Amino acid sequence: MTTEIERTGDPIADPGLAPHQYRPQDVDGNQERRTERQIAGMFGVATLLLIGFCVAYFTIDSDVRVFAFGDPNSGDAFGGWSAQNFTFGTTLGGALLLIGIGIIQWAKKLMGDHEMVEMRHPARSSDEDRSAVMADINAGVQESGIGRRPLIRNSLLGAVGAMGLPAIVMLRDLGPLPHSQDETVWKKGMRVVNDVSGAPIKPADLEVGQLVNAEPAIFFETDDEGHPVIHGHDLLAAKAKAAVIVVRMRPEDITPKKGRENWGVEGILCYSKICTHVGCPISLWEQQTHHLLCPCHQSTFDLADNGKVIFGPAYRPLPQLPLAVDGEGYLVAVSDFPEIVAPSYPELARDQEKLNEKFGGEA
Ligand code: FES
Incomplete structure (x- = not known):
């Protein structure tokens, strides 16, 4: 009796690719624009949180505590957290989380969605492959829409740029003037x-x-x-x-x-x-x-x-x-x-x- 391996030369028959499933954003322009606004909104809120971090640095007294027992103004309060540290953590953590989620959503829902088959090959790529990779990278940059979607690009640049603000204001803590x-x-x-x-x-x-x-x-x-x-x-x-x-x-x-x-x-x-x-x-x-x-x-x-x-x-x-x-x-x-x-x-x-x-x- 002839086995599958003898017949095809493969241990397992190639199952092929399932039919491509288009995402809602690929087929519905309204959905695409809604997703774009949602992502830009995340980057916008991240920017506000980073600005909030800086405001908290200058406006919240370092002695104020939240969730503490006793009178927080007396100096006798115990337990709880520093209100300033609590605000730093929530604003900076929230901003990083929103920037991360926004980037993932952008990649999953709006960037190019092509299924590809890549056959195994020798470890070193041929010159042609290398050229092809560079071409793919350039195509990926094109497909990411970074040039066509200035709203997302600019809001992301704004949020990433705003990440430098906390680092700058905290230089003040290096010591008293x-x-x-x-x-x-x-x-x-x-x-x-x-x-x-x-x-x-x-x-x-x-x-x-x-x-x-x-x-x-x-x-x-x-x-x-x-x-x-x-x-x-x-x-x-x-x-x-x-x-x-x-x-x-x-x-x-x-x-x-x-x-x-x-x-x-x-x-x-x-x-x-x-x-x-x-x-x-x-x-x-x-x-x-x-x-x-x-x-x-x-x-x-x-x-x-x-x-x-x-x-x-x-x-x-x-x-x-x-x-x-x-x-x-x-x-x-x-x-x-x-x-x-x-x-x-x-x-x-x-x-x-x-x-x-x-x-x-x-x-
Ligand atoms: S701190 Fe350097 S000698 Fe006192």
Whole structure:
């Protein structure tokens, strides 16, 4: 008996192609135009969502939370999500989804719909095949209708172009602008408190050689309703500039420069905790030498000599906060820092000049 393979030479008979099914868009002009508008609509909504992303970046406070428990304005709220992140996710995710769906719909419903049979052949294509492929690609570009359908093409270009907007506005998050570093929350009469307990500090609380990490009292203050005066992002930003160290040395070891003779109390001096190199927090204290060492790149400051740099890449002294005691004998600031508390940056000299004007002379 003759088998199918012996008879035809093929293990399975070629079933051939089923009759071609035309899509509604191929045979109905109204349906084609409706589909075109739907796709353009998706790209249009994607563009609006990307613009919404940018608007949310500038209008939604980073502390606001959604689906959180407690009073969202008090700083005591917990759980939930950041409203800004929630909006970023929904707008950017929605835009990407709509652009993806629009492109798939365009390819499935409007681009050329020809069935093709491709026979197996040697791995390397012949020159003729290569030319044919290029011809096919060019034909595909023609059939995609990119030239004939300016509505879809332009709306897609608009949506893809708008994807660059979130990337541009988020450059702002690379760091605070340098001029925003000029001031801290310290001001005249504000108590210096322990950064963990919030307890105000009296000179008698410190022994000679001791270093205490401290903060301005406002970080621990609450309003009439018991809510923190500063909270959330504002608190973190303020802490990053206002953190200080308080050290006690023998008064005879200190050599204050001119104008700073009364910036300390009984040998107690207060310096910024922010390294002037690139801003690491510092508190590695060598009490015998009065040196403060930054753990990041080993800049070393002499606290008995006005925070002068004696080693390392920092080239500005550590800013010093003038101290006094209030009526109850607690340490308080005499003013804000007369120097800029920040890593060094190119416009610093200009900004320091402005600060000098405010404090009436060079600090
Ligand atoms: S940050 Fe302090 S030495 Fe570099």
